[in-house]
Amino acid sequence: xxxxxxxxxxxxxxxxxxxxxxxxxxxxxxxxxxxxxxxxxxxxxxxxxxxxxxxxxxxxxxxxxxxxxxxxxxxxxxxxxxxxxxxxxxxxxxxxxxxxxxxxxxxxxxxxxxxxxxxxxxxxxxxxxxxxxxxxxxxxxxxxxxxxxxxxxxxxxxxxxxxxxxxxxxxxxxxxxxxxxxxxxxxxxxxxxxxxxxxxxxxxxxxxxxxxxxxxxxxxxxxxxxxxxxxxxxxxxxxxxxxxxxxxxxxxxxxxxxxxxxxxxxxxxxxxxxxxxxxxxxxxxxxxxxxxxxxxxxxxxxxxxxxxxxxxxxxxxxxxxxxxxxxxxx
Amino acid sequence: xxxxxxxxxxxxxxxxxxxxxxxxxxxxxxxxxxxxxxxxxxxxxxxxxxxxxxxxxxxxxxxxxxxxxxxxxxxxxxxxxxxxxxxxxxxxxxxxxxxxxxxxxxxxxxxxxxxxxxxxxxxxxxxxxxxxxxxxxxxxxxxxxxxxxxxxxxxxxxxxxxxxxxxxxxxxxxxxxxxxxxxxxxxxxxxxxxxxxxxxxxxxxxxxxxxxxxxxxxxxxxxxxxxxxxxxxxxxxxxxxxxxxxxxxxxxxxxxxxxxxxxxxxxxxxxxxxxxxxxxxxxxxxxxxxxxxxxxxxxxxxxxxxxxxxxxxxxxxxxxxxxxxxxxxx
Numbered sequence: 001x002x003x004x005x006x007x008x009x010x011x012x013x014x015x016x017x018x019x020x021x022x023x024x025x026x027x028x029x030x031x032x033x034x035x036x037x038x039x040x041x042x043x044x045x046x047x048x049x050x051x052x053x054x055x056x057x058x059x060x061x062x063x064x065x066x067x068x069x070x071x072x073x074x075x076x077x078x079x080x081x082x083x084x085x086x087x088x089x090x091x092x093x094x095x096x097x098x099x100x101x102x103x104x105x106x107x108x109x110x111x112x113x114x115x116x117x118x119x120x121x122x123x124x125x126x127x128x129x130x131x132x133x134x135x136x137x138x139x140x141x142x143x144x145x146x147x148x149x150x151x152x153x154x155x156x157x158x159x160x161x162x163x164x165x166x167x168x169x170x171x172x173x174x175x176x177x178x179x180x181x182x183x184x185x186x187x188x189x190x191x192x193x194x195x196x197x198x199x200x201x202x203x204x205x206x207x208x209x210x211x212x213x214x215x216x217x218x219x220x221x222x223x224x225x226x227x228x229x230x231x232x233x234x235x236x237x238x239x240x241x242x243x244x245x246x247x248x249x250x251x252x253x254x255x256x257x258x259x260x261x262x263x264x265x266x267x268x269x270x271x272x273x274x275x276x277x278x279x280x281x282x283x284x285x286x287x288x289x290x291x292x293x294x295x296x297x298x299x300x301x302x303x304x305x306x307x308x309x310x311x312x313x314x315x316x317x318x319x320x321x322x323x324x325x326x327x328x329x330x
Numbered sequence: 331x332x333x334x335x336x337x338x339x340x341x342x343x344x345x346x347x348x349x350x351x352x353x354x355x356x357x358x359x360x361x362x363x364x365x366x367x368x369x370x371x372x373x374x375x376x377x378x379x380x381x382x383x384x385x386x387x388x389x390x391x392x393x394x395x396x397x398x399x400x401x402x403x404x405x406x407x408x409x410x411x412x413x414x415x416x417x418x419x420x421x422x423x424x425x426x427x428x429x430x431x432x433x434x435x436x437x438x439x440x441x442x443x444x445x446x447x448x449x450x451x452x453x454x455x456x457x458x459x460x461x462x463x464x465x466x467x468x469x470x471x472x473x474x475x476x477x478x479x480x481x482x483x484x485x486x487x488x489x490x491x492x493x494x495x496x497x498x499x500x501x502x503x504x505x506x507x508x509x510x511x512x513x514x515x516x517x518x519x520x521x522x523x524x525x526x527x528x529x530x531x532x533x534x535x536x537x538x539x540x541x542x543x544x545x546x547x548x549x550x551x552x553x554x555x556x557x558x559x560x561x562x563x564x565x566x567x568x569x570x571x572x573x574x575x576x577x578x579x580x581x582x583x584x585x586x587x588x589x590x591x592x593x594x595x596x597x598x599x600x601x602x603x604x605x606x607x608x609x610x611x612x613x614x615x616x617x618x619x620x621x622x623x624x625x626x627x628x629x630x631x632x633x634x635x636x637x638x639x640x641x642x643x644x645x646x647x648x649x650x651x652x653x654x655x656x657x658x659x660x
Contacts, residue, residue: 015458102331105345
């Protein structure tokens with residue numbers, strides 16, 4: 001069987017099984033497959049996460065090397081944010097062609113350093129090797145707050161489902177960049193930043209943990225796909241009111257037909273989706289300037305899936321494999 | 331300027347400078363560029379190291395996927411060994427083509443698990459993504475012993491230079507595999523294992539630290555290249571008696587003309603080269619079954635380089651760029 005037939009998530013499950021040979025006895029604090037690994041340190045819980053970006057797959061020449069450096073680090077920090085932790089140290093592994101311009105590599109590093117500085121992360125080391133194409137692998141080592149962790153497996157029926165910020169802006173930015181669309185400078189800046197320089201929600205993740213939230217994930221694959229991960233890990237269902245999904249007005253006005261599709265399955269927003277008792281939401285809103293929007297509820301559901309509903313509470317058909325674009329055509 | 335003109339070590343220096351924006355204030359315990367990063371944990375020093383293996387560059391189809399998994403983890407553990415630490419957790423990042431056989435990936439993981447088990451390392455998480463070719467990046471988190479660390483910068487004039495095990499066996503194995511050479515089964519097994527399944531010297535690294543050794547590196551680039559790193563980081567020179575370099579009898583007998591070249595610059599032996607006061611050597615030998623061979627002395631040398639000497643103490647010319655093969659032809 002080919003990897004493409006099994007799928008990414010199927011492969012992760014299979015490899016987790018092989019890799020977890022005796023981890024039940026060895027104090028891993030979250031299952032393999034959560035946003036980050038967690039293990040007990042002497043005074044706090046240690047977090048570790050790693051992510052790879054491959055030229056031509058995860059990035060193209062639409063991004064400057066500075067933006068690429070920023071984003072490479074940001075998406076890893078986002079995994080720490082999704083655990084409610086504090087990032088501390090980064091290890092950078094670069095594989096690159098020998099004819100790469102040194103200036104490109106230093107720009108890449110400058111982008112990482114900018115991002116690292118703003119989150120007080122130390123680039124502690126790394127590795128450089130040769131490859132036919134640029135591959136960036138970043139590992140972050142962090143710490144959990146003493147109050148606890150955000151995991152994918154802690155959602156409970158009755159919880160409200162909420163998201164930070166706006167969804168779909170990154171996909172809109174990608175569309176603009178790949179289709180060479182031209183907007184006014186303010187719009188262009190917003191879309192570019194949304195796609196190329198996402199802000200990891202570290203502060204918000206910390207607030208969530210302190211306010212008693214325990215279930216969250218960051219939106220990298222897309223809102224529905226990532227909420228599905230919570231449903232599966234928590235063995236619950238999710239009912240999402242599509243009309244409540246927060247979409248930025250620039251996305252709505254420039255991509256009126258695609259906005260909701262971008263928001264539901266565009267991915268790479270690096271916002272947090274979390275679940276918590278309804279009464280916690282107001283307290284969380286008081287602690288942050290970041291928009292917090294309730295978009296649905298966790299329900300009991302043996303299928304452990306996300307259901308979309310319209311303003312009248314009717315279920316909206318959704319093809320998990322073919323995604324939103326397919327759904328739209330129905 | 332291209333990366334190839336600056337060279338790997340030049341690039342590392344340049345990037346370290348960019349990345350170390352304020353690390354002097356942030357408690358990194360070793361310089362960027364040591365075998366692993368080290369930072370203070372609450373009760374012990376934390377170690378982190380990462381390494382990438384790229385298909386066609388670092389491995390070919392001469393290795394089974396099981397052997398490749400083993401080696402990928404082993405070379406990372408070796409970096410922890412070179413710090414005298416204990417490896418604890420591994421994060422595995424795989425980038426692979428979609429048409430990869432699932433069996434190949436599970437075999438790769440089995441190899442990692444075998445290696446992980448024998449050193450009590452937990453595979454705590456990782457990441458899977460698509461790429462046009464297989465790229466394996468492994469990150470290890472470990473802990474230093476309370477007695478201290480092995481670093482590249484602690485060698486002192488007057489120290490003896492010693493190595494664990496035998497040098498050149500890995501290069502001999504590579505030669506056998508790439509040139510389809512046939513030997514008896516015992517020899518074949520020895521060479522294959524030396525190249526494809528090196529044993530990280532974790533136990534030996536721990537013994538060195540406990541016996542007061544503070545300067546070491548693992549041999550990945552080659553004995554001279556790696557000892558050069560110690561010389562540079564410690565601002566000392568090294569005088570090496572080539573006749574004392576430990577070369578396994580199988581390498582000597584099957585590659586009589588190349589054996590010393592393999593040992594001096596072949597690389598990938600993953601043995602430790604360390605420096606310490608002469609009187610420590612006997613105590614270290616008592617603590618381990620691993621051969622410990624003194625091969626030279628650390629000297630004061632403003633050029634901070636390795637000098638090779640023959641049995642009469644005469645300096646042997648050595649071309650750093652063209653390596654041993656060039657030297658041999660003189």
